[in-house]
Amino acid sequence: MQFFKKDILDMESLSVDEITLILDTADRMKEISERPIKKVPTLRGKTVILFFYEPSTRTRTSFDIAAKRLSADSISISASSSSMVKGETLIDTARNLEAMNPDVIVIRHSSAGAPHMLAGMIKPSIINAGDGMHAHPSQSLLDLMTVRENKGEISGLRIAVIGDISHSRVARSNSIGFTKMGAHVILAGPLTMIPKGIEALGVSVTGNVEEAIRDADVIMMLRIQKERQQNFLFPSEREYSIVYGLTKEKLKKAKDNVLIMHPGPINRGVEIAYDVADGPYSIILDQVTNGVAVRMALLYLVTGGARNADAD
């Protein structure tokens, strides 16, 4: 199969076949990072700009390492170092970057839809590294890869996603991604954090964490942000952790070989107990490892790797 997408904007616009191709490619890419010399010449001469309008350590480093392991030249720009602080609009900044002929622009932005806007206006491939509360496709793809790696297949699994669903692009992308691949996604959290109409994504919703955990194959905890208390979304971290946090006790209701995931960064002791985060079911660090492989696959595929290699 060939890959013809110019941009990776969200999980909605990727077909099941495209997702499978990305995961298969990522599986093969993973081995490169395990070699003593972690570099292949595949993207030599390609330029990747990491355009991060919002703070990020994990995702930016992951994309940067992915680009370098494929021998692409990667350049990082952050909001504070770009001319956006001087009042330049996003479109003008992007057009200036385009004029330097990059092949891929990886963008992280606090506004939902910013990558879509750029994709429609400039030539280089756009990879969305997280836009507002909208989408985080590379995170969803690495989560799919990690679950598939551990469970063999995704179809038929019961995936519980717990926390602040409203403000989470990871929850949205995973709702779409896992549902598309045949899993059943259950979203749980206080009703203040469940957005209206989310059921339209094909997921179930509950305000009861125990119900979500019951018989789950995968439990994905979301980070809770302290500043949300100001919007009256929850009264205190103390109560949140008691009712909605994942503890060993609550975990008993899940399936025996349940997987614990978290997109990070973790608030230990709030949404996830210390011993659970580091416990035997946790694959949180596998997610990070696979993140590099998935991003290598995305860079390779959008730059036309599959087409140039004559479909291997």
Next chain:
Amino acid sequence: MLMRIKGGRVIDPGNLDGIMDILIADGNIVEIKKDGFADDEYPEARIIDASDKIVTPGLIDMHVHLREPGHEYKETIETGCLAAAFGGFTAICCMPNTNPVNDCRQVTEYILQKAQAADSVRVYPVAAISKGLKGDGLCEYAELKEAGAIAVSDDGNPVQNSQLMRRALEYSKGFDLPVISHCEDLDLAAGGAMNEGGVATQLGLGGIPNASESIMVMRDIALCELTGVPVHIAHVSTRESVRAIKDAKKRGIPVTAETAPHYFSITDGAVKEYNTNAKMYPPLRSDQDREAVCQGIADGTIDVIATDHAPHSFIEKQVEFDRAANGIIGLETSVSLSLKLVENGVISMAALVEKMSTNPARILGLENNLLIGRPADITIIDPERSYRVNADNFKSLSRNTPFDGWDMKGKAVLTMVGGKIIYQDE
């Protein structure tokens, strides 16, 4: 000079309906003749052929944002008037959220001077309810009235303090200044960029719930009942607001309401692909709300169709959705979109004229009927004219419309103010 509007169907609800000729001399209506004049009568009159067309008292858009003073790159009083004329309006009310705010005699007079220089449609300035639109003190209504203000409103920066709103209603009564209320609970709407619901959730945009509007509609109805002073509810967008206004009217409370063409034409689905030209306040709502607004127009709950014409330049619109300015332009598409209501059987042509002319005139206290001796403020509409909207041809300085490229049937083809033709479609 003598002018004869010949052979059109004249509709002036409550006054005239039928094929008639209208004779105009020196800017005033001097004769109205059922079935028209004989061919040899008034041979010297210039003839305006209105056969197969609708002739109405001049249309009034009681909710327009002219951006002068302060934001002349978006719209000036002159270009806004030109856009109004092209859209078939003979009079517009301009909202006070300019820079400086229209909260004192000097700004009201400035607007009227500019309008006079434009020599186009009639401009009626709406002054602010509160000083600087800040919501913490009344403006000087006596002076504003004397300077030429026609109503007061804190449009764009709604009054949160219920005591201030009560006092505004009571105090304005002394000067016959109608109060136009922009109903929005800013706390409920905080952080929202579009209608709360499935589309917002999928796009990852903050939602604005229906209740942020209806809660304030209900408050203002309660204050209207308390004070006995009429209140006019601007840009109704939700089914809950329509229901509350309908109930209030049934109980005899003197509330009136307007909606805008976008609320009965499109829904929040138009925001998909992050279209900033579908971003406005209140936001486009669900299809259920759109239907309730249509129903409210049909049953008389909603008295007026006004555009909330809100020009913004590319600088404010070609940006990230949540950072884009609220508002769309409407003057040049309003008649065509509203005619779809007639085409779809929601209301009659006469009811449409009521909502775009008779009712706004009544609410604002204007004389606008087609009567002998009155200035000839007349709009001629061709309900059969088909065309495609091309925003590049707009007279407005701005292009922020979600209706660009729409196929329309029916438009205003002539606009006359005081007997002077200020727009005529070739």
